[in-house]
Amino acid sequence: MNDEHLLETLTQQYISEYPTSKELQEQAKRYLVDGGSHALRLFGPYPFRPVSASGSRVRDADDHEILDFWQGHYANILGHNPPVIRETLIQALQNGEGLQTGITEALQTEFGRLLLDQVGAEQVRFTTSGSLATMYAMMLARAFTGKRLILKVGGGWHGAQPLALKGVHFGEGGYIHVESEGLSEDSTAEILTTRYDDPDDLRQKFRQWGDRISCFIVELWMGMGGFIPVTPEYLKIARELTHRHGAVFIFDEIISGFRFCASGVQRLYNVRPDLSTFGKIIGGGMPLAAVVGREEIMRLCGSAAGRRVRFDGGTFSAHPAALLAGKTLIEYLVRNEEKIYPRLGALGQKIRLGIEEIFASHGILARCTGYGNDVIPDSSLVMIHFPYDDRTRMSSPEAVWDPKICNVDRREKVLKLALLLERVHVVHGLGAVSTAHSEEDVEWLFAACDEAAKRIKAG
DSSP states (O other): OOHHHHHHHHHHHHHHHOHHHHHHHHHHTTTSGGGSSOGGGOOSSOOOOEEEEEBTEEEETTOOEEEESSHHHHTOTTOBSOHHHHHHHHHHHHTTOSSOOSSOOHHHHHHHHHHHHHHTOSEEEEESOHHHHHHHHHHHHHHHHOOOEEEEETTOOOOSSTTTOBSOSOBTTBSOOBOOTTSOHHHHHTEEEEOTTOHHHHHHHHHHHGGGEEEEEEESBOTTTTSOBOOHHHHHHHHHHHHHHTOEEEEEETTTTTTSSSSOTHHHHTOOOSEEEEOGGGGTTSSOEEEEEOHHHHGGGSGGGTOSSOOOOOTTTTOHHHHHHHHHHHHHHHHTHHHHHHHHHHHHHHHHHHHHHHHHHTTOOOEEEOOOOSSOSOOSEEEEEOBSSTTOOOOSHHHHHOTTTBOHHIIIIIHHHHHHTTTEEOBTTBEEOOTTOOHHHHHHHHHHHHHHHHHHHHO
């Protein structure tokens, strides 16, 4: 039995064990494109449908208790529906607060000051998603510099927005492809890609295009590109190049913000960007994102500058419930920083080492990413890979996503269904550890990986 045959077997067993979710998917497809509104959640043959979620676990429509490492796209650092946030929101709603008013509340000032104090920036404007935050940051950079080109890392995901939909997925020739139809050819021609953590390639791009580059945007910890931390040397070189060529340096901290400390991971690297984007964790489980940075750039969306950049906000920007949830969460993380982050890192390290050992015991080569570096000793993020050669360094998006280097289908399809049959939910190989995950959960995961390894080995 090979992986293709094994996937067919796993699919049929999944269908037999998740019948109610199958019915709900068939109903959903009558009204929703593909049965849902987020492509990544719509895995094959169909997603299970949750009915409740608490802590590290969710319960689905077929009454399975499922251990979850997806945790709201890595947003739920305290687990699902943590009491500290849920009770705060309940109290606000009971007091007649929390739903949309369309009026600027003092809570914006309170949360804005808290966020800026923690990340060391000068001004902030809120929006509702990471995609919008990165788009607005790029617009601000173009307006500030008067240049058009946007430089990003191949394999980096900065949201489903027109200024970033190029070079996200690996294809023939690498990370050079436009990701969607419906985009202007002019706009995609103005997006350049460079290799992650490759100083020589970055220098070459600035030598060739530096006088036209408006900004360089980079994740300090690659998300979809493989849970890989950037090296301090690369960030320092990037900071020097952007400064020399008059480009805005943007940190995408949608995933890394408040994941490794009660701030952006930039605090640990001690490198200051011109702009940063935050999302996911800062919303406390609610839709909230932010652009923060230098006042002279941020003011371009303000009235004093004639609102040159129409970062005006949408109906639900700075929604009161989202601000309250985010403020509550960040205050909690700040108070408990010395306790939370070492434990999360230790659990992540235990999981990475344990998973590699389990697969090795069955004669299967598996490698985890999410390991830290000199700046970040440990990490609460884990991704499992199946390289063909044990000498492969899992240090770039190319290594993670090139099907000639790694068995991508085994990670994305086979492992996912094999673990769901053991009632463990993962995305892209695993996901994120929250404070709600326990040692018991780790043992549950290890047992599930052992069963998955047995299935793969039998194949």
